[in-house]
Amino acid sequence: MKKxxxxxxxxxxxxxxxxxxxxxxxxxxxxxxxxxxxxxxPSEMLWTTVDxxxxxxxxxxxxxASLRRRTRLPITIVSIISIAYFGFFRKGCxxxxxxxxxxxxxxxxxxxxxxxxxLIFFVLPLVFALLFGRVFCAGVCPFGALQELxxxxxxxxxxxxxKVLGMLPWIYLVxxxxxxxxxxxxxxxxxxxxxxxxRLGGTVxxxxxxxxxxxxxxxxxxxxxxxxxxxxxxxxxxxxxxxWNVKIVKKQCINCDLCRHACYVDAIRPPYNxxxxxxxxxxxxxxxLYLILLPLIMTIAALTLRTGSxxxxxxxxxxxxxxxxxxxxxxxxxxxxxxxxGGKIEELTAETAEIQxxxxxxxxxxxxxxxxxxxxxxxxxxxxxxxxxxxxDDANCVSCGRCFAYCxxxxxxxxxxxxxx
Amino acid sequence: MQTKENTNRHxxxxxxxxxxxxxxxxxxxxxxxxxxxxxxxxxxxxxFWQIDPAKCVWCGRCETECVLPVSAVKCMHANKVCGYxxxxxxYYRPNVKDLNTAAENLMCPTGAxxxxxxxxxYFEYTIDEELCTGCAKxxxxxxxxxxxxxxxxxxxxxxxxxxxxxxxxxxxxxAITRVAQANAYDFKDN
Numbered sequence: 001m002k003k004x005x006x007x008x009x010x011x012x013x014x015x016x017x018x019x020x021x022x023x024x025x026x027x028x029x030x031x032x033x034x035x036x037x038x039x040x041x042p043s044e045m046l047w048t049t050v051d052x053x054x055x056x057x058x059x060x061x062x063x064x065a066s067l068r069r070r071t072r073l074p075i076t077i078v079s080i081i082s083i084a085y086f087g088f089f090r091k092g093c094x095x096x097x098x099x100x101x102x103x104x105x106x107x108x109x110x111x112x113x114x115x116x117x118x119l120i121f122f123v124l125p126l127v128f129a130l131l132f133g134r135v136f137c138a139g140v141c142p143f144g145a146l147q148e149l150x151x152x153x154x155x156x157x158x159x160x161x162x163k164v165l166g167m168l169p170w171i172y173l174v175x176x177x178x179x180x181x182x183x184x185x186x187x188x189x190x191x192x193x194x195x196x197x198x199r200l201g202g203t204v205x206x207x208x209x210x211x212x213x214x215x216x217x218x219x220x221x222x223x224x225x226x227x228x229x230x231x232x233x234x235x236x237x238x239x240x241x242x243x244w245n246v247k248i249v250k251k252q253c254i255n256c257d258l259c260r261h262a263c264y265v266d267a268i269r270p271p272y273n274x275x276x277x278x279x280x281x282x283x284x285x286x287x288x289l290y291l292i293l294l295p296l297i298m299t300i301a302a303l304t305l306r307t308g309s310x311x312x313x314x315x316x317x318x319x320x321x322x323x324x325x326x327x328x329x330x331x332x333x334x335x336x337x338x339x340x341x342g343g344k345i346e347e348l349t350a351e352t353a354e355i356q357x358x359x360x361x362x363x364x365x366x367x368x369x370x371x372x373x374x375x376x377x378x379x380x381x382x383x384x385x386x387x388x389x390x391x392x393d394d395a396n397c398v399s400c401g402r403c404f405a406y407c408x409x410x411x412x413x414x415x416x417x418x419x420x421x
Numbered sequence: 422m423q424t425k426e427n428t429n430r431h432x433x434x435x436x437x438x439x440x441x442x443x444x445x446x447x448x449x450x451x452x453x454x455x456x457x458x459x460x461x462x463x464x465x466x467x468x469f470w471q472i473d474p475a476k477c478v479w480c481g482r483c484e485t486e487c488v489l490p491v492s493a494v495k496c497m498h499a500n501k502v503c504g505y506x507x508x509x510x511x512y513y514r515p516n517v518k519d520l521n522t523a524a525e526n527l528m529c530p531t532g533a534x535x536x537x538x539x540x541x542x543y544f545e546y547t548i549d550e551e552l553c554t555g556c557a558k559x560x561x562x563x564x565x566x567x568x569x570x571x572x573x574x575x576x577x578x579x580x581x582x583x584x585x586x587x588x589x590x591x592x593x594x595x596a597i598t599r600v601a602q603a604n605a606y607d608f609k610d611n
Contacts, residue, residue, distance in 0.1 A: 023504025023568055030540040034500045035547065041577055041605040044467040091581045098584045103453075106460045113462040123454045130446050186585035199581065201490035238450075241442035317590065334593040337478050341594065 047090070048117045054085060055124055058140040062399060063132035066246050070410065072401035079139035079148050087142035092195040096121045096136065097143070097231040098188050100173070101180035108181040125231075129238035133245050137225055137232055138399040143194050144225050147217035148400060154264040155220050162266060163377060165227040170373040173230035178366040182358060184316040188230060221264025225398060236395040245394050246401075249409045253389050259403040260390060267396035268403065274386040290379045297378075298371035305367025306360060313359035322352040468599040470586045471607055474572040476596035479561035483573060484554050486588040493579035494555035494588065496533070496548050496571055499610035503570035505543035510566030511559035512536060512546060528559050550576065570609065577605050 058078050065074035086092065099122040106114040125136035139145045157165070172188075179185045193210040196202030202210075216223040225232050239245070248259050248268075260268040278286075305312075313319050324332045325345060338348065404410055462468070472483075472494065483494035508520065512534055517526040524532065533552035537545045548571075555573065563571035575597075589597040600607075 021568060022566070023506055025501070026505045026543045028540060028543065032539050032543075032545075035545075037497075039577070039606050039608075041469070041602060044602075048466050093581055093583050095584075102584065103457060106457055112460070114457055114460055115467055116461050117466060119454070119457050119461060123450060123457075126450050130443065130450065185590065189583060189585040190587070195488075199488060199490075202488055238446050241439050241446050243443060333478070333480055337594040340478075341476070 051086075051090065051094075052117060052120050052124075054081075055121065055140060058082060059125065059128045059132075059135045062135040062138045062140060063128065066135065066138065066399040066401050067132060067244050070401070070404045072405060075139050075399070075401045076149070079145035082140050082142050082145045083149070086140075087146065087194075087198040092142060092192070092198045094118055094121055095143075096125050096141065097229060098186065098192070100231055100234065101176055101186045101188055104177045104180045105183070109183070125235060126238055129235045129242060131243050132399070133239045133242045133394060134232070134235050134398050137235060138401070142198065143229070144222065144398065146194055146197070146214070147222045147224060150214055150217050151221060151264060153219045154261075156266070157220060159266075162226070163381065167373050167377050168227050169230050169233035171370050172228060173233050174366045174369045174373070176230055178312070178362050179315060182313075182316060182355070182362060184313075193224060193228075221266075222398065226265055226396070239397070240395045242394060246392055246397055246399055248390065248392065248403050248407050251409045254409060255390065256408060257390075258406040258408065262402045262406040263397075264402065265396055265398055265400075267393045267398070269387060269391045269393055271389060272384070272387045274384045276384065286382070287379070290375075290382065294372070294375040294379070297375040298368040301371030301374065302364045302367035305370065306364045309359045309363040310356055312363055313356045316355050316359075318348065319352050319355055322348050462601075466602075467582065468601055469575070469577055469582065469605040470580060470589065470597055471575050471577075471600045471605060472573050473596045473598065474569075474574070474607055474609055476594045477557075477560070477573050478594045478596075479557040479564065479573065480593050481557050481561075482591050482593075483588050484556040486591050487555070488583060488587050489579065489581065492555035492588075493576050493581070494557075494573055495550050495553045495576045495579075496555065496557070496560055497574045497608070498546060498548050499570045499572065499608065500545070501570075501610040502568050503546065504568050505539065505545060506567065507542050507544055509536075509544070509546060509563070511563030511571045513562075515562070515566075528562050530554070530556060530558065534559055546571075572609055574606060574608075 058081065061078050062075055065071055065078075086095070094117060099118045102114050102118050103122050105112045125140075128135050137144045139148060176186075176188045179187050191206075191209070193206070193213045196206040196210050197214070213224050213228075255271060257270065260270055314323065321334050321338060325335045325348070328335070330336060330339065339345075484492050487493055511528055513520065513526055514528050519526065522536070527534070531552045531554055533549045533554075535547045535549055537547070539545045557573050560569075560571045560573050563569055586597055
């Protein structure tokens with residue numbers, strides 16, 4: 001072993017011409033034939049096509065079940081299929097949640113080419129969300145499906161806590177975009193909680209994180225989807241303005257509150273009578289004041305993240321290399337190889353400075369966006385709107401279809417309704 | 422009456438805003454996919470992670486960093502580069518006392534290198550990929566003392582093609598990159 005250790009540095013120094021022919025090619029006299037190895041490149045054509053087809057069909061089924069049939073069984077079946085196919089068979093890659101990062105890189109880096117399947121996985125659920133609501137989340141996304149199927153109890157998270165946690169997906173999204181466009185890391189992929197389950201193995205932290213979320217998902221609805229998923233955050237924007245949305249009853253609501261209890265993602269708002277009387281002009285003035293205060297929050301957040309930008313830049317591989325050089329000198333294998341490949345420390349230092357400068361800019365913008373998220377959440381809390389009926393919060397509804405079966409008006413056959421009238 | 426008219430107006434306004442939002446969202450989808458479609462790789466549906474053997478320094482991280490329980494990185498053997506030596510730097514540990522196939526003398530921790538006598542003085546080496554864990558010990562030995570015919574490659578049948586390769590993130594030499602379908606393998610004997 002020692003001999004090897006001594007030899008390696010010399011070899012690293014002369015990487016380019018690493019000795020190919022220390023020993024001549026043997027002349028075989030016994031008519032020896034070189035063995036032939038065949039390595040096929042797996043044809044992704046077939047499975048990618050199946051992926052896209054499955055994605056579209058499953059989302060179609062959920063849309064049909066949640067909007068037309070208004071029943072939950074098909075959605076549960078879709079969940080099982082999705083876990084089996086997208087989860088265990090396709091091992092969770094490629095997924096729509098992660099595709100956000102590829103799209104971000106493709107939009108900002110002219111040399112980066114995005115592959116068509118990733119593009120489709122990004123766009124198709126958005127299109128469906130704009131038409132039918134978050135049908136992708138319902139059961140087509142294996143993560144949603146997994147949490148959907150393990151859920152048995154529905155402990156309600158206090159509103160204050162859920163509002164605070166509700167900001168996390170946006171903050172996660174902003175940070176993911178920041179790290180993606182700076183070519184540092186795909187943090188959504190790195191901190192993917194459930195992919196370890198689908199691959200039946202993974203790093204300890206991944207498994208622990210996934211297990212904690214899955215245990216939480218037993219007792220409360222979809223912790224990952226509600227409080228972490230960055231793609232869900234994007235989908236919620238599109239679902240908010242969807243053409244067709246989930247409706248609980250077609251007939252008259254009898255305000256029985258059953259659907260709200262059935263909903264495990266807190267997407268059904270009960271009737272609310274706003275007792276605070278405020279004239280319209282006063283309300284508008286109040287909102288305007290908040291909107292003026294919004295840039296203040298954004299500035300504070302932007303400056304906060306800007307001060308921490310060097311810390312964020314530490315995620316970048318080049319910056320890490322530079323740090324390694326200062327901590328361990330040329331002993332570190334990374335530094336050794338870097339120099340072996342003809343890299344110069346001065347260039348590395350310059351490059352690191354450039355990356356840190358870039359991070360300073362981007363993290364300022366990211367901080368402002370996080371401030372915007374916090375500000376909008378606060379403004380939203382101050383908007384109190386009277387409701388006469390139970391309303392579905394289209395942004396949070398994941399089309400899981402739990403509420404349909406609970407609605408007594410839905411279950412009545414049409415003749416019964418006639419007679420009661 | 423007044424309030425009813427008011428609520429009706431509110432509902433109409435909300436509907437209008439919602440429609441506007443919908444149109445904006447639709448526009449975003451269309452323009453985004455338009456921009457992105459221009460940036461797609463037209464010839465390849467998918468790209469692959471692969472190791473450039475000329476850059477690889479056999480650090481051994483492929484074995485431990487891959488997300489799979491057993492790494493998708495395997496040792497491959499370019500027979501046409503191999504010297505068929507008896508004293509193989511990839512097969513035996515550097516300073517063994519006796520040249521026999523006892524486990525303590527062998528480089529490969531899982532016994533994945535198979536050795537077969539061909540003719541005096543040549544021995545053929547093959548890799549049992551089922552046993553190989555991708556630790557790169559043999560490749561390091563072969564490249565240090567021999568022709569460098571043992572080298573590391575990502576087995577594309579095993580690789581799950583993660584969006585972010587966790588080995589790539591820690592590869593000290595930047596040997597792992599995304600390559601096109603045509604270069605999915607970087608064979609040394611081609």
